[in-house]
Amino acid sequence: MTTFFTYFGGKQDERIPMEVERLTIDPAVQDLPAECCKKRLKLKQVTFTESSEAEGGGLKTIGRNAFRSCPALETITLPSTVQVIQGYAFGFCSALMEVHFPEGLKRIERRAFFTCSALQAVTIPSSLEMIESYTFHSCSALREVDMSNALLTRIGTYAFHSCSSLESIKVPKTVEIIDEYAFLRCRSLANVHLCEGLKVLGPGAFSGCRSLSSIKIPSTVKVIRVHTFFECKSLKEIEIQEGTVELGEHAFEKCTSLKAMALTKSIQSIGFCAFNRCESLISIELPAPPTAATATTLADDELWIQEGAFHECHSLANICLPRPPKNYNEQDQQSSSSSSKIHYTCFDECHLLQEEYGVENTVLGLSSRFNAYPVHKLCYYASSTTPEALKQQMKAMDWNQENRQIEQQAYQQDLTDPFGMTPFHILFSAAKCRKDLLQILLEECLVNMLDWKDKSGNLATDFLGCIWTESWRSMFQMVLQKWMVDSISSWGLERWRHDMTARVNAIYEVDDRAEREEMILNTRAVLEGYANLEKTSLLELALWKFEMSLASNKNNDDSSLNGSAAGVDREVARTTCGASFVLPNIVTFWKS
Known part of the structure; x- marks a missing residue:
């Protein structure tokens, strides 16, 4: 049984033994023949001996199917002289975890590493011009492909098909073509960077990339x-x-x-x-x-x-x-x-x-x-609308604070479209984050507009939280500050404002959308409770003053009584005037 073998090249009948475990390739070998080590089931180690410049030799080509289906082979370090790896050269090497490519490698042909399911990382050398079709197809453990120094011009058809562990890819700026289905079903691929200069993005190039x-x-x-x-x-x-x-x-x-x-x-x-x-x-x-000025043809x-x-x-x-x-x-x-x-x-x-x-x-x-809704229209075209145009349109509506309060129903009709959407709904569902337009809406619109729901039952903030990038997070914080903190700045207690600020900051830090929405609902309920307490306090005070007035009039009419209006107790007045019964019903009426 031959477990060690040195290959010097030679005639076709001088084959590498089937039982070989460790193989050394002599530097005199320039072309490793096709299928020379195919299905060597025990082959674990291959050593490529480097040749000196004086010798002028060295391995140039690894032939088709050369190491195909060698299930024990784990690591390959190719010599600096290798220029071509032919098709299926390492196909179906199911234990192959590491491959080190040399600078100077010019071509990796189709399916060279097809279904190398243990391969974890590869670095593409700058000398390689193209990753050909199916090269890393079904390399399911491949997590990292380093192309930082590569000068590739093309990534071939199905090149990384079903590389299900691949998480990110940065395509070099030299790449002009990504062929069809190049990254098909790369289900962990979450980050892709494409550079200016890319000309062709082939059919299905990122189809089935479920994490992108x-x-x-x-x-x-x-x-x-x-x-x-x-x-x-x-x-x-x-x-x-x-x-x-x-x-x-x-x-x-x-x-x-x-x-x-x-x-x-x-x-x-x-x-x-x-x-x-x-x-x-x-x-x-x-x-x-x-x-008319811009439409030329x-x-x-x-x-x-x-x-x-x-x-x-x-x-x-x-x-x-x-x-x-x-x-x-x-x-x-x-x-x-x-x-x-x-x-x-x-x-x-x-x-x-x-x-x-x-x-x-x-x-x-x-x-x-949006023919009858000019503010909605400006918010819809968020990518091109200027703040000046929106501000001018808002002021043209001539809705001052007094009109808004007195004619609330008409105001709401003007600022909700047939779908029940306000300008906030439109702006928050846009693809582009526009804080400058939001600032104008917050300045010109009543804050209670943020409580309005569209016909599907959505608040505007339900759309705002869909995309959770830093710019949208900042926009979200602006809304919460205006909606839940600034709204009580003219009433309530200082501790209420501190409580609301803490709650808003907590919402802003949460990444999970469902949790954010739940926290918003809870915070709105707390704010509504504060508002009801404020309303109740004002009503109780009014009723107490009314009792004081009655007491004062009674004292003035009956000189035999020496009572004083100042002696009327607020809690007694609240009880005797029926506030304990009246106030809850009034608050319920207001809420409805």
Whole structure:
């Protein structure tokens, strides 16, 4: 039985023994033959002897299937002379945990490390120009891929398919193409960094990446292709830069955590079922229609929304179409300088939209979504609205504090749209965080507007907590401060304000959304209790003063009585006048 063997090369019949456990490759060997060590079940160690520069030799190529299905092989350190690793060279090496690639490696061919299920980390050398198709397919233990020094131009088809332990990837700025399904079903992949210069993002490139929470698409990517982010169930933030023109078929289908998205003016097409079954999607900010000064050609203003684009987006309510499609009436056909090609089925099964407008009239209704609500419209186009424009519009409404209090019902009608949404609902469901616009709303609107619910029973803050990045956290804190702390600044006790401040700070620090919402409800209940105590105290004081007045009048009418109004006890007056019975019913009446 041969357990140690040194390979010097030679004829085809001079094979490496099947029983070998430790193998040394002589530096004179330049091309390791195909299948030379295939299925050596006991092979644990391979040593590649380096050659000196004077010798001029060294291993250049590791042949196809050279070490395929060697289940005991754990570590490989390749010599500096290796330039090519051919297909399946280490395929199905189920115990292979470490591979050290040399600088100078030019090519790793298809399936070279296919199903190396124990491989944990790889560093891509700068000399490698491409990771070819299926190279690391099903390397289920692969956690780290270091590309920091790589000069790759392409990541091939299915290159990291089913690398289920891979958590993050930073694509080098030299990469121009990520081929189809390159990271398919990388279910732990939570962080992806794509650089400007990337030109092609292939179909299904990140399909099934269920842990991916955010993505920024470079402006150099013109088309987001079919199934690119299909079933990315944790995806909450998508930032698309100006330059992308098309969202392909099923591109974001079943992104069930996606709440809001803003599309740039360069977008010309939203493909078939692009957002199909995005069940949590609340808001899509479509580009604002161009003015006469900015619309230069027909193509500048075209937006093609294909059939089923938002199919089964049950939560979708915050969306406004640029204008009615030309085919809705002849007058628009003659007067409009451009048209939007919007398929009549693009909002099928969008329950909130269809309940409001009807199945047949949803598209037409959304084209006039904010016609009577200019403040809502400015908050909807959050990406492009200026603070000056919002402030000017708010002041144009001429709602001073006195009018707001006296004509509360009319005020509420003006600032709730057909879906019951206030400007706060619209702004908080936007894809872009705009603290400057929020500041204006907080200054110009009554704080009790934050207590209003839309037709689905949502407070505006229910939308604000959907995305929990630092900028949104800061915006959230602004609202809580105004809503729950500043609201009692003109009444109540100092200890009440301290209590509310502590509660607000605690809410701000909680990351779990359900826990935050529960804490908000509890804090609002405490604030409401303080408010009722304040109202009760004022009523009791009024009733006490009324008793004092009665006592004083009685003393004045009956000179034989020497009583004094100052002697009327407040608690006695509260009891004798029926405050213990009257006040709870008054408070209940106010609350209703």
